[in-house]
Amino acid sequence: MTPPFQKVALIGLGLIAGSMAHAMREQGLAERISGHARSAATRETAAEIGLVDEVTETAAEAVRDADLVVLAVPVGAMAEVAAEIAPHLAPGAILTDVGSVKQAVIDAVAPHVPAGVHFIPGHPLAGTEHSGPRSGFATLFRNRWWLLTPLPDTDPAALDRLESLIRAMGANVDTMEPPHHDLVLAVTSHAPHLIAYTMVGVADHLRRVTESEVIRYSAAGFRDFTRIAASDPTMWRDVFLHNKEATLDILGRFAEELFVLQRAIRMGDGQHLHDYFTRTRAIRRGIIEAGQDTAAPDFGRSAKAD
Numbered sequence: 353m354t355p356p357f358q359k360v361a362l363i364g365l366g367l368i369a370g371s372m373a374h375a376m377r378e379q380g381l382a383e384r385i386s387g388h389a390r391s392a393a394t395r396e397t398a399a400e401i402g403l404v405d406e407v408t409e410t411a412a413e414a415v416r417d418a419d420l421v422v423l424a425v426p427v428g429a430m431a432e433v434a435a436e437i438a439p440h441l442a443p444g445a446i447l448t449d450v451g452s453v454k455q456a457v458i459d460a461v462a463p464h465v466p467a468g469v470h471f472i473p474g475h476p477l478a479g480t481e482h483s484g485p486r487s488g489f490a491t492l493f494r495n496r497w498w499l500l501t502p503l504p505d506t507d508p509a510a511l512d513r514l515e516s517l518i519r520a521m522g523a524n525v526d527t528m529e530p531p532h533h534d535l536v537l538a539v540t541s542h543a544p545h546l547i548a549y550t551m552v553g554v555a556d557h558l559r560r561v562t563e564s565e566v567i568r569y570s571a572a573g574f575r576d577f578t579r580i581a582a583s584d585p586t587m588w589r590d591v592f593l594h595n596k597e598a599t600l601d602i603l604g605r606f607a608e609e610l611f612v613l614q615r616a617i618r619m620g621d622g623q624h625l626h627d628y629f630t631r632t633r634a635i636r637r638g639i640i641e642a643g644q645d646t647a648a649p650d651f652g653r654s655a656k657a658d
């Protein structure tokens with residue numbers, strides 16, 4: 353069977369692009385995959401492990417004649433990359449991205465997109481704390497959501513084509529308005545990451561008092577925080593700087609709730625605590641019943657080296 357795409361160009365060769373390359377190869381979705389990353393070390397590793405068919409020195413070379421181009425770089429690098437590739441995009445190509453924030457990426461990329469190229473922003477809700485060219489794996493997107501935030505004039509045929517590719521990689525597709533996406537993700541991903549970073553920071557301060565006890569006796573709850581707080585610093589810096597308002601809104605609400613719970617503890621208000629935890633437990637059960645508790649497996653991948 354002829355693959356649905358002739359040439360796929362992946363710009364950025366980290367966890368998400370790498371997982372796409374593995375999944376597309378496994379499912380026979382691209383005749384050829386080219387890839388580019390800014391760092392020479394990453395390009396070298398990608399070439400050495402044969403992550404894609406061709407690793408290029410420039411993003412412009414990678415996108416030449418590609419019928420699908422995927423921007424898989426940190427959110428803060430999207431504008432620069434879009435400007436660089438724009439004159440080299442093939443007419444009729446689909447251009448998508450995988451950035452964790454949508455409105456800021458649309459504002460950064462859309463002005464560069466030439467007429468005749470179909471820009472369809474997207475975001476796979478799947479990841480791990482690992483990054484870099486060795487961190488990807490073919491099953492990352494399996495049974496996970498992949499949100500698309502199409503622009504008002506999106507060509508339905510191009511949207512269909514992209515949706516089919518995403519489904520073939522194992523994900524479920526949904527569409528959303530970009531600002532709504534950014535608010536939902538502020539609740540489900542961005543604020544929780546900041547809270548995890550903070551909690552691990554608090555423990556780090558405490559460590560000076562308790563020496564290595566924080567590490568040695570680290571219970572499951574804190575271990576989960578440390579996994580999240582090991583995520584890529586560049587990626588997360590960019591997420592917070594580009595989804596500022598929604599994240600600050602949610603963190604404001606978080607602080608209010610925290611004060612109420614703190615007060616309940618101080619006042620010995622067990623009823624309040626019990627009622628609160630009963631409500632939150634129901635949310636967890638709802639997630640499991642909806643089949644969304646598919647934590648990413650850890651295959652012993654090491655953290656990013658380049």
Ligand SMILES: NC(=O)c1ccc[n+]([C@@H]2O[C@H](COP(=O)([O-])OP(=O)(O)OC[C@H]3O[C@@H](n4cnc5c(N)ncnc54)[C@H](O)[C@@H]3O)[C@@H](O)[C@H]2O)c1
Nearest residue numbers: 364365366367368389390424425427429451452479483484
């Ligand atoms: N990691 C996750 O859990 C996750 C999940 C969903 C979406 N995302 C989004 O996907 C995108 C990529 O994340 P990742 O986890 O694959 O990151 P990563 O750090 O593993 O890979 C990023 C890649 O981009 C390259 N890069 C950085 N700046 C560049 C530039 N100016 N030009 C060319 N290449 C450049 C790096 O060399 C690297 O190869 C980000 O926008 C992130 O928000 C990440």
Ligand SMILES: O=C(O)C(=O)C[C@]1(C(=O)O)C=C[C@@H](O)C=C1
Nearest residue numbers: 452476477478479480481541648
């Ligand atoms: O499992 C993890 O390590 C993740 O943090 C993945 C996660 C998330 O918050 O769910 C992180 C950022 C993304 O944009 C999408 C997915």
